[in-house]
Amino acid sequence: MTPLTRPSPGASGSGAPAATASSRPAMMRAFGRSRADSAAKQKKREGGSMVDLSVGSLKxxxxxxxxxxxxxxxxQLIExxxxxxxxxxxxxxxxxTTYCLRRLDFMANGRISLTAEVKAIRDELRLRMVANARKRGGKFGLIINGVPNAGKSTTVTRLAKEFEIQRRVRGNPRGQRSVIPVIYVSTPSDCTPKSLLVEFHHFLGRPTRPRMTAPELLNGLADVVERCGTELIIIDEIHNLNQDRQGASDATNYLKQLSEKCQATFVYVGANVEDTGLLDGGWAAQVATRFRIMDLDAHQLNNQRNRDRWxxxxxxxxxxxxxxxxxTGSIVDDAELLWEASHGRVGEVAGIIELAVIEAMExxxxxxxxxxxxxxxxxxRRRRARRQLDEGPGE
Structure with a gap:
């Protein structure tokens, strides 16, 4: 900090030292910094925190x-x-505050943890995309399955982002602005063939008319996907394609037709997919021969290998x-507590740690x-114990 000097009695003029044009801004910065530091110290003396991170949300x-x-x-978030x-x-x-927010942004959005499961998904996706680029039919795909909050969507979208960045860096024609290497859609909760296909058109910014039929939407979509050079199509929330509902069952058939019309690799992401009926019936044969189901399940502590992974x-x-x-590494002292609180789920434990980090910063x-x-x-635990006592042994 540049010190503020007291006027010298022997100086010329008014007794104050002559301030040059170059020294004046430095003096003002020092004065502003001194006032800010004093305000922060006063805030601390009053029992408050110097850091307040409630300054708005990241878009x-x-x-x-x-x-x-x-x-x-x-x-691109710099580490x-x-x-x-x-x-x-x-x-x-x-x-x-700025430094804290930069760290929070990076923690939440900077990179994913490359666990053994995530690395396996990344490697398998790459192999299948390389193979599909040269296949004329019977293309390979992936189904990412797991319990809720296991990090499925985060994993797939970050890997897709990584792929598209590589396309841009390499200068491949499919990395130019005129093409769309990746399409991401989320399956509507009340899914029908039209509602699902409209999601694709919405992603691409293509207008649709209420009277358009599902076949019209499908054919128009297939043409655009091919023209855009799309190589990867991610369909999230596929547990909404529950085969007990007629609309969802029909939508599944249209997805199959779309995959046959496009060169892209399809990745389906959903929770507890085996409970939806998607792996049974008419789609089962295609899944068995062309798709690999990869699970992102909750971590367990039932052996040393799993404890090491956690x-x-x-x-x-x-x-x-x-x-x-x-x-560094002291977090493992609370490994069992964090596992119990998160049920071993990556998304949940990441959220727990993020809240603790905010508290540590503030x-x-x-x-x-x-x-x-x-x-x-x-x-x-006390609430559960009270409920058990209230219910009694016979209930």
Whole structure:
């Protein structure tokens, strides 16, 4: 900080030192910084935190439009450095808030944890896309299945983003703006052939008319997909294609027809797919011969190998947080607590850690503390015990 000097009695003129044009901005910055530091210290003395992260939300790209998907692919979050404690404490309130928000953005959106399951999906997807690029029929596909909150959608969309970035970097014609390498749609909850096909047209920005038939929508879509050079089509929430409903069953047949008309590799993503009937009936033969079902299930702690995998995931999430005072690897001390609270699900444990990181930043401890989580878990155990007593042994 540039010191503010007291006027010298022997100086010429009014007794104040002559301020040059170059020194005046530095003096003003120092004065502003001094006032900001004083305000922050006063806030701390009053029991508040120097860091307030409730400053607005980060705009999320709408993956279900080509413009939103392109924004998602083009979003590049630079990995923040881990400051020393001394450097962190030297920041002004605004600088510290900015640093905290950069770390939160990176933790939530920067990269995914490359677990063994995610690596297997990435490698299998690449193999099938390479094969499909040269096949004229009978193309391969993937079904990503698992329990809710296992990280299925996050995994697939990040891998698709990685693929499209490679297309752009290599200068491949299919990475140009005139083409659409990836299409992402989400299956409507009350799915019919028309409602599902309209989702595709919506992604592509193509208008549809109410009186258009499903075959018209299908043929128009297939033509556009081929012209756009689309190589990867992701269909999320396929558990909404429950075969007990006629509309969903018909929509499944149209997806099959679309895959036969397009060169793209199809990836279906859903929760508990085996309960929908999709793997039975008329589609079963195609699934058995052309698709591989890959599961993203909850982690277990039933043997040392699984415990090691769980701890590796926690350490990766810990590293993503970039907390200044966090001792590397200390998160594994709470591995069992975090497993119990999240049921071993990646999406849930990532959310739990994210909340703890926000608390660590706002409290200025810069260290993960799961005491609130532990207290909440203890309360839940007591509630369960009371319910069991109230219900009695015979119920």
């Amino acid at each position: 999320k790209p709408n993956w279900q439009t080509k413009e939103g998907w392109s924004d998602f692919v083009g979003e 923040p450095e881990v400051m020393t404690r001394k450097a962190l404490d030297a920041l002004t309130e605004d600088e510290r 701890c590796a995931l926690l350490e990766d999430l810990e590293a993503n947080a970039k907390l200044v005072s966090q001792k 409290s200025e401890s810069e260290r993960l503390n799961f005491s609130r989580l532990r207290a909440a878990m203890d309360d839940e």
